[in-house]
Amino acid sequence: MSTSGPSITDIKLLFAKSGNRCSFPKCKAPMALGDTLTGEVCHIKGARPGSARHDPNQLQTDRHLRENLILMCPTHHTIIDDDEGSYTVERLLQIKLAHEETATPVPDDEVARVAISLQQNVSTVGQTGGLSAHTVNAASITVQASGASNPLNERQIQAVENLWRILRNFSNEFSMVVFVDSILLPQEMGAYFNGADNMPVMDSVLEFRDLQAAIAKMAKAGGDAAAMERPFVSQRLWSIFYVIQAIYGRASFMLTSSYKEKQYVNWRNDSGCDQLLRAVLPAIAVDHLKSLQSNALRTTIDSLEDQFLIEAGMRKASSV
Known part of the structure; x- marks a missing residue:
């Protein structure tokens, strides 16, 4: 054997x-x-x-x-x-x-x-x-709704709107996680967690010392209800939504681990985040996003949301 x-x-x-x-x-x-x-x-x-x-x-x-x-x-x-x-x-x-x-x-x-x-x-x-598991030829299976108005078509549109509303809720609930990542460099985050530098701005994410904070925020944002919309959207659209949700949660969990280990656990180096991003974004884009030293998390989420809107037919894909 x-x-x-x-x-x-x-x-x-x-x-x-x-x-x-x-x-x-x-x-x-x-x-x-x-x-x-x-x-x-x-x-x-x-x-x-x-x-x-x-x-x-x-x-x-x-x-x-x-x-x-x-x-x-x-x-x-x-x-x-x-x-x-x-x-x-x-x-x-x-x-x-x-x-x-x-x-x-x-x-x-x-x-x-x-x-x-x-x-x-x-x-x-x-x-x-x-x-x-690595990414294996992700397929895009877009629902082709007819031009005429019908109950199914209307439900599909409603599903996209509901998922987008939940994404906006995620943005509000995890705004401080994105904020500190936007204004602090990885080395500055490292100095804070190992006690070398006191940064008052980090008080805004103290609640994430407890992993339950992220779980509660997911629930408050409506994450548990999102699965109800899955039958009415394309497989790729659902995949993008899931990855955005998971990135918020994963980045928050990295903060929890940072408090626990007393050293900065960088989400850019996390295999889970890498795996999730490569499921829906081109490898060259993922490598670029992870190389950013400031505003990386915000830029990453913006890129994922752009993909969501493109798949939903609400924005045209770039020809570049």
Whole structure:
């Protein structure tokens, strides 16, 4: 048996029983958006020495078996690996079992498509011993509504408007996260978190010392209700919306981690943010956005919102 990674059979079974959702309790993040993979295959017992929950007595042939794997979104993968005391092997096995018992089965054709892509495009993520799905030929499936007015067409328009309203709510709820990123350089953020410099402006994001603050803001903005609009918009439009939502949450989580670790955890260097952005933006654009030293988060979100408006037919794509 190969020990280089999970077999296609194990990947199929894992994804089929996931319901295409993160296994973390109450998380609704999808593991795949159309042909774009956004989830991560995590090891319950870490694959390498030093990785979370690594068991030196585990047989090498058992490390990549389905029994030792669980699907998570990038944020919850980081959470379980950063808090081994709370997320023990036993608890993760219970989480996995509970999730698979209640998940909606995934159609066989979707299982085959996503599993093959996942096995062919996995890569090691940081020090966690997890496997991250890369983008696989994202398809744009735009709803072609007829010119005549009809209930479905009107509902599609309403869905786009509702999602845009939620995006504006996200902008309001996470305005301070974007603000501090806009006016402070990464080195200045680093000086604040390691105690070398006191910056009063950072008081505006003190609430993000608690991860629950970001979760509460997501709910207040209407993020939980967004899934109701998914059947009425194109796959790409939904993917763009999901990525914008996730970037707000992920950047906030980086602040929480910065307070915890007493050093700046830069969202630009985060594999989860990188993976999300590459799902909907060209690689050259992602590289440019991450290279910006100031106003990077604002520019990134603006770029994503432009893509949303273009896909919705509310703005023309640039010919440049």
